[in-house]
Amino acid sequence: MPMTATQQVLARAAQRESVAVGDIVVCDVDRAVLLDMQFNSTAVPWRQPNHVEHPQRLAVVLDHGAPAPSLRDAAGHRLAREFCAAFDVPHLFDIGRHGICHEVIAENGLARPGELLLCSDSHTCAAGAFNTAARGVGGIEMLQVTCTGKTWFVVAPSIEVELTGKLLPYCEGKDLFLALARARGSAENMNLEFTGEGIGSLSLHDRRTIATQCAEVHAEFVLFPADEVVLAYLADRGVHDVQPVESESGAEYAARWTLDLERVEPQVAVPGKIVGNVTDAATLAGTRLDQCFIGSCANGQLEDFALAARVLADRHVASGTRLIVTPASQGVYLEAVRAGYVSAIVEAGGIVTSSTCGACFGYHMGVVGDGEVCLTASTRNFQGRMGAASADVYLASTRTVAASAIAGTIVDPREVADAA
Amino acid sequence: MQHEARTWTFGDDISTDLLYPQTAYALPLAEAAKLVFSANRPGWSDLVEPGDIIVGGRNFGMGSSRAAVALLRRLGIGACLAESFSTLYLRNCVNYALPALAAPGVLGLVEEGDRIHVDFSTGAIENRSQGTRLMAPPLPPALLTIIEQGGVIASLEARGLIPAAPTGASAP
Ligand code: SF4
Numbered sequence: 303m304p305m306t307a308t309q310q311v312l313a314r315a316a317q318r319e320s321v322a323v324g325d326i327v328v329c330d331v332d333r334a335v336l337l338d339m340q341f342n343s344t345a346v347p348w349r350q351p352n353h354v355e356h357p358q359r360l361a362v363v364l365d366h367g368a369p370a371p372s373l374r375d376a377a378g379h380r381l382a383r384e385f386c387a388a389f390d391v392p393h394l395f396d397i398g399r400h401g402i403c404h405e406v407i408a409e410n411g412l413a414r415p416g417e418l419l420l421c422s423d424s425h426t427c428a429a430g431a432f433n434t435a436a437r438g439v440g441g442i443e444m445l446q447v448t449c450t451g452k453t454w455f456v457v458a459p460s461i462e463v464e465l466t467g468k469l470l471p472y473c474e475g476k477d478l479f480l481a482l483a484r485a486r487g488s489a490e491n492m493n494l495e496f497t498g499e500g501i502g503s504l505s506l507h508d509r510r511t512i513a514t515q516c517a518e519v520h521a522e523f524v525l526f527p528a529d530e531v532v533l534a535y536l537a538d539r540g541v542h543d544v545q546p547v548e549s550e551s552g553a554e555y556a557a558r559w560t561l562d563l564e565r566v567e568p569q570v571a572v573p574g575k576i577v578g579n580v581t582d583a584a585t586l587a588g589t590r591l592d593q594c595f596i597g598s599c600a601n602g603q604l605e606d607f608a609l610a611a612r613v614l615a616d617r618h619v620a621s622g623t624r625l626i627v628t629p630a631s632q633g634v635y636l637e638a639v640r641a642g643y644v645s646a647i648v649e650a651g652g653i654v655t656s657s658t659c660g661a662c663f664g665y666h667m668g669v670v671g672d673g674e675v676c677l678t679a680s681t682r683n684f685q686g687r688m689g690a691a692s693a694d695v696y697l698a699s700t701r702t703v704a705a706s707a708i709a710g711t712i713v714d715p716r717e718v719a720d721a722a
Numbered sequence: 723m724q725h726e727a728r729t730w731t732f733g734d735d736i737s738t739d740l741l742y743p744q745t746a747y748a749l750p751l752a753e754a755a756k757l758v759f760s761a762n763r764p765g766w767s768d769l770v771e772p773g774d775i776i777v778g779g780r781n782f783g784m785g786s787s788r789a790a791v792a793l794l795r796r797l798g799i800g801a802c803l804a805e806s807f808s809t810l811y812l813r814n815c816v817n818y819a820l821p822a823l824a825a826p827g828v829l830g831l832v833e834e835g836d837r838i839h840v841d842f843s844t845g846a847i848e849n850r851s852q853g854t855r856l857m858a859p860p861l862p863p864a865l866l867t868i869i870e871q872g873g874v875i876a877s878l879e880a881r882g883l884i885p886a887a888p889t890g891a892s893a894p
Contacts, residue, residue, distance in 0.1 A: 326862055326864045326865075339788075343747075343789065344747070344748065344749060344750050344751065344754065345742075345746075345749075345750075345751045345754050345789050345792050345793060345796075346751075346789045346792050347888030347889070348888060348889055349884045349885055349887070349888050349889050350884075350885070350889040351878075351883055351884050352882060352883055352884060352885065353882075353883050372748065374748055381889065422787045423786075423787065424785060424786045424787045424810055437810075438786075438787045438810055439787060439810065439813055440787050440789065440791075440810070440813060440814040440817055440818075441787065441788075441789055442789070442814075442817050442818070442873075442874045442875055443813060443814075443817050443874060445874070445875075445878065445884065446817075446874045446877075446878060449878055449883040449884065450883070454864065456809075456862070458809075488780075488781065490780075490781055490806060490808065490809075491806070491809055520781055520784060520808055520809075522809060574735075575735050575737070575784070577735075663744060663786070664744045665744055665747070682739075682785065684737045684739045684740075684785060685737070685739065685740065685761055685762070686739045686740065686743050686744075686761045687737075687739045689744075691743070691760075691761035691762075
């Protein structure tokens, strides 16, 4: 049977000729990324392994609470450093060299075509932009992978997502994803494999936002093709000799979704969840905002800073509204400073924090208070996600959030010149 | 593997942010467990009795990888059924040895408080309060074995791969 791209990764990692939907396979994990939350949990305290199967395949990233917002986080960071020292883990992204795991994975060329990558953050499918089969698993499963190098998967059916056309100048990968979720709904227990000529026109920035966000339609693995854009990005990071996967002709898909990028309009997800909750930005015009947030693994990239700076230049964040912008890594931060994006944002009355997951999951540096309304370009809009359970979290593109911060209410980005 | 107990029902799209709110992160396990569903169902954790079964709607456990199942285990939850699961959450159930079964139609079978009997190896679910039945796809034997062996931590301990007790001081 011809295999889909995802099946080829799983078959190779399981050392099998082939795999089929429904098979349970035990795979060798090519790359395992541990996070600070692994080491600071009070509910499931860290146990330093007696044995690590493949230390050279590990990376440890301090990102969710960085720099340490509490004594507990500081103690966790210490345990992470001790673990890396004890087992000669080659990649420790310690405070100062840190960033949000998915950004750090990308920037350091750790997401490689055709490989299998696991991390305990649920948006690990982000690495799918690099043709890497990647997913989030629980903390104790990461401990198992650390000790044994292996874990199991039930081979899921795949959906082919064919993209055609080109995004309009005022739309982003975020709008594309929201439009796809709006049109097609949930992909639970399914892999998503992106195809079509529309991909070529999408920047890696947009592809990474889209791959990341696919966690919000509950996808398993998410794969983009390894085209020349991906290969050039990796080559810049010294990664050559990769083994990309693409679907074999005749491979079976459970469904085929198509999306014409030209028809994508600025979208907003209303509070609670994404699927079944997406509407045109214009229909929410006038919704008053206490906080606007641009950041996270989905939209804390350098391109997001460039977009935000362009919209905010010579303007001011509305009084009564606060704008928080968090770079996805220290690398992004540095480039954003050099390019003048940080000063443009600060001059407009916004706050630029150091790199962290922070506000994305209501942990620190932008926790949303009781009854407040937030518009975020991060990954999730669940009840309680960014702080108070009574807060309302709307989710949109970087352009829409920046334009709305100026208005103090949700606006279609076309309402603000330069956002388009 | 079989289990019988009374049920608590929940709707679709129950997220791990509801199961394990970030306000619980700094608390020890016992106190963190009290905050399960504190946003959507305040007071629920006080009413749970050992063995109780959660019956959820579609996509139960959606969202983050956080150790929500450890909190449910601490409350004494004996099994988790749902119309469908987020697979990340289902992996956590298996790894924390909480028997779980995706059972399309189960919310139609059960009213909150009913006693049900679940056979995880055959997929048979019997509502003992109402005398009704539902067949769900069974849990694959490979996953049942992990649960029966006590989950990932027990198995890593048994193989000597991790120490029997936590490392270092991670208490707040
Ligand atoms: S930014 Fe948010 S979604 Fe991304 S890795 Fe951090 S917590 Fe997860």
